[in-house]
Amino acid sequence: MSREKPVGTVAAVDWSRYETDALRAFDSARDDSALSEANVAYLGRKSALKQALREVRDRHAGVLLNGIRARLEAASRAAAERLAREQASRREDADGFDPTLPGDRIPRGHLHVLTQIRREAEDILVGLGYEIVDSREVETAWHNFDALNQPLNHPSRSPRETFYVDDGRETLLRAHTSTGQIRVMESREPPVYVAVPGRVYRRDTPSPTSTPVFHQVECLAVDRGITLADLKGTMEHFFRELFGPGREFRMRTSFFPFTEPSVEFDVTCFLCDARGCPVCKYSGWIEMGGAGVVDPAVFENVGYDPDEWSGFAWGLGLDRIALLRHGLPDIRMFWENDLRLLRQF
Ligand code: PHE
Helix, strand or coil, X not given: CCCCCCCCCHHHCCHHHHHHHHHHHHHHCXXXXXXXXXXXXXXXXXXXXXXXXXXXXXXXXXXXXXXXXXXXXXXXXXXXXXXXXXXXXXXXXXXXXXXXXXXXXXXXXXXXHHHHHHHHHHHHHHHCCCEECCCCCEEEHHHHCHHHCCCCCCHHHCCCCCCECCCCCCEEECCCCXXXXXXXXXXXXXXXXXXXXXXXXXXXXXXXXXXXXXXXXXXXXXXXXXXXXXXXXXXXXXXXXXXXXXXXXXXXXXEECCEEEEEEEEEECCCCCCCCCCCCCCCCEEEEEEEEEECHHHHHHHCCCCCCCEEEEEEEEHHHHHHHHHCCCCCCHHHHCCHHHHCCC
């Protein structure tokens, strides 16, 4: 490009024609390459307009040319938007499907919080060498009471406490997973190391702390020379794994017809860290379940020789653990299946 004959001098161009041609080019551009050609021709670095703008010396020419530039740039942008819209609608028209739109989010489910806790408990026990056993929920009164040494006049045998499924009170919904102890011992010879998780049923009025159906895990060890010390060590390990090292564990003497001696066990309250709160009734401790050394009478009921074998058993409620661990106010919430609650775990 020579200095003597500049192409874009202000006077050398019919600017109104330039603008009309340019606007027509932008409006009629059918695709991106036509638009980019028009951009190069009318707004590019070497276009007559840009060259003339570089040489502007007086105000009149500056106003004229800058006005044209602003209008042409607007027309170019409008053309680009029009082309983008046309392309999008062509895509949809092609098969009614726009692959650039985000897909539907399919919500993913997860395990119920009680199932999660049950599996954690199972994992800990499997790690200790216990076998997880599934036992039946519809049971005989013999497995639920008699074999466990429950006296005939015990109030828990009343139909006000237990769900019988027959009028003769021989068949019932198990009231505890201790029935699993009997089932296992009936069917195999010692040594036995089993854990029986599952649903249990009691005629309790639903309340913030109880429901007629809840979950327990029963643990039974039968071998030679097993003592209360083995029970304590096992439970301490179990609770440390389940709740972390911050919790303490204690045993209190108690009574169950199928264990002797019998204990109930507590862990330090996880809500107040044993300082005292309404949940632990200001004692700092939360009751977790029952345990003991298997009563020789139970061994006799299942045909084990009590002089050769000894064992311990414990049972604990899982719903309670879930409730306390998550600081929930009402155990019935686990049965409502409100997704707003369940999604949090
Ligand atoms: N079965 C008892 C209950 O449900 C708990 C327990 C289990 C106690 C094993 C001692 C031994 O309350």
